[in-house]
Amino acid sequence: MAETKNNSKVKVHEDTKLTPFSSNSTTAAPFTLPLTYFDTYWFKFPPVERLFLYQITELTSDSFNSAILPKLKHALSLTLLHYTPLAGHLMWPPDAAKPAIYYFPDDGVSLTVAESNSDFALLSGSGIRDAAEFNPLVPQLSISDDKTEAHRLSAHRLSAHRLSAHGLSAHGSSAHGLSAHGSSAHRLSAHGSSAHGDLRSDQLIWISASTSCMMFIKSWAYFSKQIQSSDVHNANPSLAPELTPCFDRTVIKDPDGIDMVYVKHWMDFTGSSDTRSLKVLATAVDKEGSSDFVRKTFELSGEDIKKLRDKVNKINNEAGESKQLHLSTFVLTCAHAYVCQIRAKRVEANTTVEFAVGGDCRGRLDPPVPTNYFGNCIGSVIAEAKASDMIRDDGVAVVAEKLSEMIKVLKGNGVQGSEDKMVKTIAMLKEKGHVMLTAAGSNRFDDYGSDFGWGRPKKVEIVSVDRTGAISLVESKDGGGGGVEIGVVLKKQQMEVFASLFVNGLEDL
Numbered sequence: 001m002a003e004t005k006n007n008s009k010v011k012v013h014e015d016t017k018l019t020p021f022s023s024n025s026t027t028a029a030p031f032t033l034p035l036t037y038f039d040t041y042w043f044k045f046p047p048v049e050r051l052f053l054y055q056i057t058e059l060t061s062d063s064f065n066s067a068i069l070p071k072l073k074h075a076l077s078l079t080l081l082h083y084t085p086l087a088g089h090l091m092w093p094p095d096a097a098k099p100a101i102y103y104f105p106d107d108g109v110s111l112t113v114a115e116s117n118s119d120f121a122l123l124s125g126s127g128i129r130d131a132a133e134f135n136p137l138v139p140q141l142s143i144s145d146d147k148t149e150a151h152r153l154s155a156h157r158l159s160a161h162r163l164s165a166h167g168l169s170a171h172g173s174s175a176h177g178l179s180a181h182g183s184s185a186h187r188l189s190a191h192g193s194s195a196h197g198d199l200r201s202d203q204l205i206w207i208s209a210s211t212s213c214m215m216f217i218k219s220w221a222y223f224s225k226q227i228q229s230s231d232v233h234n235a236n237p238s239l240a241p242e243l244t245p246c247f248d249r250t251v252i253k254d255p256d257g258i259d260m261v262y263v264k265h266w267m268d269f270t271g272s273s274d275t276r277s278l279k280v281l282a283t284a285v286d287k288e289g290s291s292d293f294v295r296k297t298f299e300l301s302g303e304d305i306k307k308l309r310d311k312v313n314k315i316n317n318e319a320g321e322s323k324q325l326h327l328s329t330f331v332l333t334c335a336h337a338y339v340c341q342i343r344a345k346r347v348e349a350n351t352t353v354e355f356a357v358g359g360d361c362r363g364r365l366d367p368p369v370p371t372n373y374f375g376n377c378i379g380s381v382i383a384e385a386k387a388s389d390m391i392r393d394d395g396v397a398v399v400a401e402k403l404s405e406m407i408k409v410l411k412g413n414g415v416q417g418s419e420d421k422m423v424k425t426i427a428m429l430k431e432k433g434h435v436m437l438t439a440a441g442s443n444r445f446d447d448y449g450s451d452f453g454w455g456r457p458k459k460v461e462i463v464s465v466d467r468t469g470a471i472s473l474v475e476s477k478d479g480g481g482g483g484v485e486i487g488v489v490l491k492k493q494q495m496e497v498f499a500s501l502f503v504n505g506l507e508d509l
């Protein structure tokens with residue numbers, strides 16, 4: 001039984017490898033999947049880690065072990081049959097110019113089944129929690145200089161209360177270098193029976209550490225739901241067409257060899273000793289630790305978004321600004337949260353603040369890439385503003401205009417790969433003490449729609465923002481209402497200021 005510094009205990013029951021399902025004992029043939037310029041742009045960045053928490057009624061340890069877990073594993077095997085590259089490894093052989101995904105027969109995804117006494121109610125809430133509370137549940141990819149797991153998963157049984165004998169959690173996964181960087185428009189939410197003291201049901205927690213994997217998670221959920229509700233353990237159902245991934249790398253056109261331009265820039269950046277290392281970049285938090293950081297979830301309702309839109313329009317009208325702005329939910333949410341971040345962190349007025357917006361390029365490339373393309377296909381645009389402009393009374397309008405312009409670039413030719421883009425990215429990474437504002441996830445992924453047969457998750461958390469400093473975006477649990485959940489990690493005192501600014505900024509309209 002391993003104990004964390006937060007006194008959460010994790011007992012690993014099983015560490016197993018799941019291979020793609022085969023009904024006739026044959027394995028998929030070996031193959032290599034090349035990286036595109038989108039992959040070679042992103043492969044050094046830390047993976048995005050998602051955590052899905054489920055509350056399951058009438059679950060016992062026996063029913064988990066005898067029914068749920070075998071079906072979950074079978075569903076995973078079935079999913080891997082369609083997502084075979086995730087069972088492979090990202091490798092950079094000495095004779096290869098760039099890394100690639102390699103799959104060999106018997107490759108599989110690691111699944112750790114464990115029990116944890118982490119407090120389910122605490123983790124699935126929205127209040128202030130130590131950021132480190134989530135660490136024991138996040139599976140760590142095995143990453144060496146020349147070989148990296150493509151994916152890792154684990155399942156934990158959790159307590160309803162820290163002292164409860166019950167609880168179940170399943171966590172884990174990491175797609176490295178291959179991830180689909182979020183699919184176009186899926187997401188989900190739900191809350192379990194009760195968050196009060198007499199919780200009797202057990203919970204399943206699921207962590208997904210991946211930049212991509214909403215499409216993969218949805219596929220796993222799709223099979224799991226079918227299998228959980230049937231007695232046919234060996235059923236081999238087909239996958240819904242919209243979830244069936246396309247791995248055809250030729251759809252990403254790269255006549256100028258931008259893939260290798262990016263690789264060369266990364267090699268120059270990482271220095272002489274480990275130019276070909278697959279290890280991801282360490283963030284400031286990786287280096288300094290996250291012990292004094294806390295996490296909290298904020299929410300903007302559809303009504304709040306409308307108020308923010310009216311506020312920005314009013315400011316612009318009063319300033320005689322006639323520009324047509326793109327005041328979407330995404331823009332207004334980020335603008336409001338970024339202003340609160342800069343103020344809460346007391347960023348000095350003369351600091352240059354950088355913004356990065358990532359956009360799904362599949363529908364924006366010419367010719368467009370299929371919507372079921374699985375792999376990185378995120379283009380990013382970087383812009384900057386002075387902190388002094390952001391902390392003005394009209395700061396939210398300043399940031400909204402900035403983001404609006406960036407999205408217009410993204411919708412124009414900003415989706416194409418270019419050396420200039422990489423040069424800017426590297427320059428930004430080299431800059432000391434810079435402030436970078438960005439958002440992980442999306443308010444259009446329907447994360448809360450991931451139903452494995454136990455209903456919608458009680459909570460979805462993008463855990464990795466504790467390392468990157470990004471805010472996280474997830475569509476609100478109730479769906480439909482146009483609301484957004486915003487995950488924020490800050491030092492405790494900064495969080496208190498952020499919380500007050502967040503609320504006051506809405507009231508002050």
Ligand SMILES: CC(C)(COP(=O)(O)OP(=O)(O)OC[C@H]1O[C@@H](n2cnc3c(N)ncnc32)[C@H](O)[C@@H]1OP(=O)(O)O)[C@@H](O)C(=O)NCCC(=O)NCCSC(=O)CC(=O)O
Pocket residue numbers: 048181182184185210211212213214326327328329330331357358359360361378407410439440441442444
């Ligand atoms: C560039 C963007 C962020 C810009 O978003 P915006 O919302 O501002 O702009 P948009 O053109 O997409 O949408 C504008 C309006 O169109 C409508 N609209 C768009 N998409 C819709 C959908 N799926 N369902 C319903 N309405 C939709 C809405 O009315 C919306 O306004 P309104 O919202 O007001 O109703 C986005 O287009 C995009 O590419 N999103 C995907 C970003 C992404 O992949 N992020 C992941 C980063 S990687 C990462 O973090 C890893 C991971 O997640 O695993």
